[in-house]
Amino acid sequence: MSTLAESREVASGYRPGRTLPLRVELVRQLKRRRTLVMFGMLAALPVVLLVAFQVGGTPGGNSNRVSLMDTATVSGANFAAVNLFAAAGFLLVIPVALFFGDTIASEANWSSLRYLLAAPVPRARLLWSKLVVALGLSLAAFVLLPVVALVVGTVAYGWGPLQLPVGGALSTGTAAQRLAVVVVYVFVSQLVTAGLAFWLSTRTDAPLGAVGGAVGLTIVGQVLDEVTALGDWRDFVPAHWLYAWTDAVQPQLEWGRMIPGTAISVTYALVLFALAFRGFARKDIVS
Known part of the structure; x- marks a missing residue:
């Protein structure tokens, strides 16, 4: 009995919950080149979209139907909304897949x-x-894009209400709240990619395999x-629910599609995160 007790002794002052503090891990990840890039x-x-609009002229004009893209140059708020629309489909998938897929796999690779x-x-x-x-870095990336777009758009097109494609406008205060809802929903909708990348990162020693696998499966979806x-x-x-956030840029905020979209995304993500913890x-560990 005494031998068993002695085998369970740990070093004085050792606390499992204090190992690898979040601050230390955050600093490590922020210093990595892929994060900065x-x-x-x-x-x-x-800036790229601004240059494109300056070179190509005012968007739209080729169809009788007005879309969100057609209102990009109306105000800074519209420019920020268009940047989210342009990036939500694929570009924002990449930082999520990178920050989650490069977690454990990179340590194994090194x-x-x-x-x-x-x-x-x-x-x-x-x-x-x-x-x-990884969650913190991904959220920071999702916030960075609309904030920079809002600043760039305001400098280029001025500060004003959010003009809606269906007609009417939202005041600047309401527009800021709606854009915040959009950012949160887009972030939540990418949790499935996060779960895929995180799970794959615990299954392989190749970071590119985890990142590429998550991006590939997202495209398949x-x-x-x-x-x-x-x-x-x-x-x-x-x-299927990826663009449900467009209901937030309507005269009346609609939750009918965003609620099931959130439920689906969170459910898949929780299952994948649980599989990652269970499998790991x-x-x-040999790497």
Whole structure:
């Protein structure tokens, strides 16, 4: 009995919950080149669109139907909304897949994973720290894009209400609230990609495999949503609800599509995160 008790003794002052603090992991990730490059790309997108509009002229004019893109040059708020519309389909998938898919797989690729666990950092603690930091970086990326777009758009087109494609306008205060709703929903809708990338990161030692796999499966989901023959089965495809946030840029805020879209995305994400924790707890770490 005494031998068993002695084998369970740990070093004085050791607290599993204090290993690998979030601050340390956050600083590590912020110093990585891929993080800086990704934030730089997102910050550059509004400038690229601004140059495109300056060179190509006012958007729209080729159709009798007015879309959100046609109102891009009306005000800074409209310019920010158009940037979200342009990026939500694919561009915003990349930082999520990168920040989550490059978590555990990169440590394994560098052969530092086993040394982290020997520090010792409990496996659940390691995953939790990586997960929280990846969530924080992804959210920061989603906030960065509309904020930069709002600044660039305001400088170029002035500060004003959000003009709606269907007619009418939202005051600046209401527009800010609606854009915040849009950012939150788009972020939540990408949690499926986050879960896929995180789970794959615990299954492979190749970061590009985890990132590419998550992006690829996300694209497959978007393709499946275009298959109308699937009928109501498309409701269970997360991509089916990807643009439900457009209900927030209407005269009256509608939740009818955003609520089921949120439920679908969160459900898939929780299952994938649970699979990642369960599989990693039993995995034989050799890298």
